[in-house]
Amino acid sequence: MTNIVRTAIAFFVAFVFQITIFPAVLADPFKPNLLLVAVVWIGLTVSSLWGAALVYLFGLIQDTVSGLYLGLNGISYLITFIVLHNIAHRLYADSRYLMTLSVFITTLACGITQLILLALFSSAGGIIGTLLYSLIPQGLVNALAASLCFSLIGKQDKEELG
């Protein structure tokens, strides 16, 4: 129960940071997407299908404050979760480095998924250039944020065990 409360608080803090504090101090495209980091962590560590519902909810929450299309992040996070969920048992998911690499790759994959959906269903054709230009820096920043988050989680786990 404590873990759930702690995770929920961490999520809310990350979300508020992402919307209010990062844009004030960091320039585009160097604002990390902490929700995506959370999605990767859930995809690699949570085995139940509740994880799918949770990441889809994360996506919908992000859609309410980002972009125009409700469900765009939802669907891309859900696809990410399904892919990670299916390969997690073949990976050494406890490795911080693997998680960080997964975040980088997932950022690119999510961006490309969104690009395909936007190209197919929206009228904002010019977004392709901006999205492709921002994708690599965004992936690197997310990976950096992920390495910090995962090292904090690892440190906490060690303290609890010790």
Next chain:
Amino acid sequence: MWELIKKYRKGFIIGLVLLAAFLVFASNLKNREDANIFERGLLTMFSPLFSLGAKVSAGAETLWNDYSALVNVRKQNRELLEQLRLMNGRLIGEQDALLENERLKKLLTLKGTVPIPAVAASIIGEDGAPWFKTMLIDRGGNDGFQEGMPVVASDGVVGQLIKVSGNSSRVLLITDHSSGIAAVVQRSRARGVVRGAGSGRLVLEFAIREEDVKVGDQVVTSGIGGIFPKGLPIGEVTMVKKGEYGIFQTIEVRPSVMISRLEEVLVLLKRRND
């Protein structure tokens, strides 16, 4: 059939889940500018948190500025002494207050010149994704806001309202790729549509090749479309390219509003075709 479904159960479930997610996305494509009950609820729930976050952010910024000031104190001290001598006792500490005063005065003047009732709002958040350009403001439906209302600053057009909830709303900035405003070049009256081009740039589309457009020309709203009042500044022409062929010319426009430095905006309480 049932055996087949049983055999490929996992695949079917994944397919159904993805289909459901896709249906949610698809059902929102048509009314993408209107907030539905889910979005309104979440925005209402999160807006106090965002306000709090904005305050923390402002505090952190002050702290960071103070820290930078400390780090560079020796250098700054020399510079301040120099400035003090040059400006003959002008108080530097008052500059910030003066600037703020000026900014708010400009906003008030604008409010007086536009013949439409307007409400001021503060920016409390920004879009997390670098490829979308939206902002969150601290007022919403309770102040009479509706989707589609124009948002302006003292220097010109900022964007228009989308996804309005009770106490907060989102602004689709003119620099977003989905944004489009009917515009006219002030000097030659050449018409076109200003669209966001990413990275804070704008382009004036559909301006016919023969039209007279030069670098430095001011681009203002044309009033066509019924959303923005006529004559509001949008930006300044920074590049004009005419190819050998084609009907239109390529025109790049720099927004007149420094969107990254915006703190307050005015929402014009104007419904479409008012």
